[in-house]
Amino acid sequence: MKIAVIGAGIGGLTTAGLLTQTGHEVYVYEQRGNLDQDGAGLGIGSNVLKALKQYKMAYAIEQEGQPLRKIEIRSDLDEFLNSLMMNQDEHKNITxxxxxxxxxxxxxxxxxNIYLNHEVKTFKQTADDVRLYFTNGLEEQFDLVIAADGIHSKVRTQLYPKSAPKYAGYTCFRGVVNEKLNIEQDVTLEYWGHKGRFGIVPLKDNELYWFCTMNAKENDLQFKSFEKPHLQAYFNQFPNEVRTVLDAQEETGILHHDMYDLVPLKSFVSNRVVLLGDAAHATTPNMGQGAGQAIEDAVTLVNLINDRDIESALKRYDKLRTKHTKKVILKSRKIGKAAQSSSTLKIKIRNKMLKQKSSKSLSKKVKFLQKAKLK
Known part of the structure; x- marks a missing residue:
């Protein structure tokens, strides 16, 4: 088949790579003029590595990843609340x-096969093909169009005009520290406090990335002006590890974004147009599954396209991925609501409940991630 992939992010390139490996004619269209990536680190769960294992790219991803043993949750007073142990089987959880x-x-x-400066303006489709119209005047016809054009997807907007990003109520700063610090290299630390959250996540070769989230109005001017000294002052009462990380952060390279997700869609498919990744199911980062779910989309879609006729494949993809990613969106939203609480009473109750739960019981709440069907 002649297939267009719109968007050259993680979801788009994964899909294009898997389709290319399995013999399809694939063209990737990216609206930007380059493929440079902002961003810090991200998590790839064992569910994702297991899904990828039959494809060539899996080995390189696992080799470049930092294995993760556990996620530890502590209060802003450095009080241990709970931990989530990672799977220790052949498929690791990595950052x-x-x-x-x-x-x-x-x-x-x-x-x-990657075309830069190609922004989709609109599309028209019949039962058997799709014609893409680009803002630069180009028109192209395809057997299938896969829209991986992010949370602000123009393709999704054309299919679902009322579907728009939903503000989560908090803003996020992120960065990468390139020097070795006295912090465990296989443990993610999260500090949950009255003023927000701070996470410290190991990367390969003694690097680490960090993130912090604070409750805020959408496009809050107070936080738009924040730089390193503001963050150091804001988290000055957090544990020593937090202060050490911020001290080591360079003055530049700090990223800032408000957090959004999407109200779960009922369908990701319209005839020969398919939504994938954030274009279909953008989620808050509280479960570390944003990139992973895009990769799972790609694996599932390619598996099905190679095993079935196209109509049956798209119908099955739609059924599997809408159901599964809805769970991820809602669970991640729920975790964020609990973690971002600023009420003294609610925090006291939350922390007490976390301390009373076993690590095993926390693991059970995310066990559904391992059960996603891939074909």
């Missing part, structure tokens, strides 16, 4: 720098 992952994915798509 990886976004830029590194993106570079790996690029190597699996022919350079000549």
């Amino acid at each position: 990886i720098h976004r830029k590194v992952l993106h570079e790996i994915l690029k190597t699996h798509v022919p350079t000549d």
Whole structure:
């Protein structure tokens, strides 16, 4: 089949790479003028690595990742609340720098098949094909169009005009520290406090990335002006590890974004147009599953396309992925609501409940991630 992939992010390049490996004619269209990636680190769960195992790119991703043993949750007073143990089977949970992952994915798509400065204006489809119209005047016809054009997807907007990003109520800063600090290299630390959250996540070669989230109005001017000294002052009463990380952060390279997700859609498919990744089911980062779910989308879609006729494949993809990603969106939203609480009473109750739960009981709440059907 002749297939267009709109968007050259993680979901788009994964899909294009897997389709190319299995013999399809694939063209990737990216609206930006380059493939440079902002971003810090991200998590790739064992569910995702297991899904990828039959494809060539899996080995490189796992080799460049930092294995993770557990996630530890502590209060802003450094009081242990609970921990989530990671699977220790053949498929590890890893962290990886976004830029590194993106570079790996690029190597699996022919350079000549990636078109920059190609922004989709609109599309028209029949039962058997789709015609794309680009803002630069180009028109192209395809057997299938896969829209991986992010949370602000123009394709999704054309299919679902009322579907728009939903503000989560908090803003986020992120960065990468390139020097070795006295912090465990296989443990993610999260500090939950009255003023927000601070996470410290190991990367390969003694690097780490950090994130912090604070309750805020959408486009809050107070936080738009924040730089390193503001963050140091804001988290000055947090544990020593937090202060150490912020002290080591360079003055530049701090990223800032408000957090959004999407109200779960009933369908990701319209005839020969398919939504994938954030374009279909953008979620808050509280479960570390944003990139992973996009990769799972890609694996599931390619598995089905290669095993079934196209109509049956798209119908099955739609059924599997709408159901599963809805759970991820809602569970992540629920975790964020609990973690971002600023009420003294609610925090006291939350922390008490966390301390009373076993690590095993926390693991059970995310066990559904391991049960996603891939075909």
